Amino acid sequence: MGDILAFAEQKDGEIRGVAAEVVSVAASRAGELGGQAHAVVLGGAGIGEGADGLGAYGAEIVRVAESESLVTYNPEVYATVVAEIARSGNYDAVLFPATALCKDLAPRVAALLDSALASDITQLEVDEGELVAVRPVYGGKAFARIRFQCSPAVMSLRPNVFGVVESPASGVVEVVTPSIEDSGRSRVIEFQASRSGSVDVSEASIVVSGGRGMRGAEHWVLLEALRDALGPDAALGASRAVVDAGWRPHGEQVGQTGKTVAPKLYFAIGISGAIQHLAGMRTAQTIVAVNKDADAPIFGVADYGIVGDVFEVLPRLTQEISDSRSE
Amino acid sequence: MNSIVCIKRVPDTEARVRIAEGETSIESDGVKYIMSPYDEFALEAALRTKEEGGEGEVTVLTLGDDSSQETLRAALAVGADAAILLQGTVTVDGLATAKALAAELKQHDPPLVLFGVKSGDVDQQQVGPMVATLLGRPCASSVAGFTVDGDTVVCRREAEGGVEVVELDLPAVLTITKGEFEPRYASLKGIMAAKRKPLDVKGAELADSKLTVERLEYPPERAQGRIVGEGPDAVPELVRGLREEANAL
Secondary structure (H helix, E strand, C coil): CCEEEEECCEECCEECCHHHHHHHHHHHHHHHHCCCEEEEEEECCCCCCCHHHHHHHCEEEEEEEECHHHCCCCHHHHHHHHHHHHHCCCEEEEEEECCHHHHHHHHHHHHHHCCCEEEEECEEEEECCEEEEEEEEHHHCEEEEEEECCCCEEEEECCCCCCCCCCCCCCEEEEECCCCCCCCCEEEEEEEECCCCCCCCCCCCEEEEECHHHCCHHHHHHHHHHHHHHCCCEEEEECHHHHHCCCCCHHHEECCCCECCCCCEEEEECCCCCHHHHHHHCCCCEEEEEECCCCCHHHHCCCEEEECCHHHHHHHHHHHHHHHHHC | CCEEEECCEEECCCCCCCECCCCCCECCCCCCEEECHHHHHHHHHHHHHHHHHCCCCEEEEEEECCCHHHHHHHHHHHCCCEEEEEECCCCCCHHHHHHHHHHHHHHHCCCEEEEECCCCCCCCCCHHHHHHHHHCCCEEEEEEEEEEECCEEEEEEEECCEEEEEEEECCEEEEECCCCCCCCCCCHHHHHHHCCCCEEEEECCCCCCCEEEEEEECCCCCCCCEEEEECHHHHHHHHHHHHHHCCCC
């Protein structure tokens, strides 16, 4: 009892950074429940090498499923294998990171386990020996404290919110040979990498968002320059007005009808701060706003604000941040 | 080609949220309710598929109380041919919802079942893939565009870092994101016609919810921030604050 299983996502054969966060949470909560954290990794031959590294974040056992069929994500196959591994233990909970991949995978696993799923949670507590999750509802306008009447409880954790904690455990790798049943009814034909090719806005630790104050799609080069100056963990976001105007793709939209984000650092550039936008980004750790209107609602949630013309402020900001990072 | 679009009635995304007494629900008085925005994209996708194929029916299906009839009528006004209301209480347990929908969908077995990628209220992004799993159908999520080609459907889905093109055998379940599906408006003629279209009301087969909302809370207030200055000259102070105070760079 009290054991928690953490899904450690891999990409291109490497275990992703988000895995450390999910394993950390599993380890600390399992500790409170009197159990152990286990991790599960799916991939092709050799994925198990280095998987013991998850021990550094508290995984006692790392269950590794190796198969050629697991090199890339196939929803039905992945769901079946994760559910099989989840059933092989006596887990109180199965945790996923709320990444693009796991938002597709976790509901399928939950359905196979006949368990409820709390998605995109932002807190996880142990109260009187039970797990209590907190998650945003209504696009972040309220938060719900949720209890589970099922075992295992299935959850996905919003990236960047929980943080990584090192707590050494044995990290024993157990390679399992999963039974693969691929119906073949779903076939990936191709993957078209986006030109920016970077991290998704919902997983980025830094987000640079532009609003109507940017005055046109052609001015996004200024935001791209700021993003590039902030390094590889930064991604572009956009307000709803900008997406509705067709300046930016919907995948970048931050807010209740787009993506809710919780990065370490959020830049709102030329965004006035509609209620549904504020709801989607107000849990960011640090918020910076640049807007020419000193009364814009965005300044009500910003930690740092500059009142001014974005076209004057942006180049200077990009320059200063570049200088600051190269020091 | 026949399709069923699963929709949900939710508070307007521009609405303010007030937590009701008991702290487990929100005040609905004075709040405008709408079809969840992503469901509008799914409905649009179904209508276009029907138009392009030149045949078939679009049915909208929802789980909810009687007020959801209004949402179903709105979908009929936009162009859906028939509607089904499964009467029951919607909880935050998406699997309970998925089971109720799956039980109904089994009786119709349409080649295409469409969902909005997520709901505009609880935003769990789970019911579509759960229904697919329960029905044993292939499923593509976050679909921004698709083409039906004989017995298959080729979907362009928003994946991390790009677009994944995936081909599914029909029957299939898709969850739809905005992509190319800018929703149409209801015409006056459509609104009149909707009144005569079939709206079937029946009881839902609802399992007990395995998730309980213990309490709703407002988001934590953010500490009062500060305006560091005006114009580009304020930038050095901002960068200093980000580096030294917020430790964010």
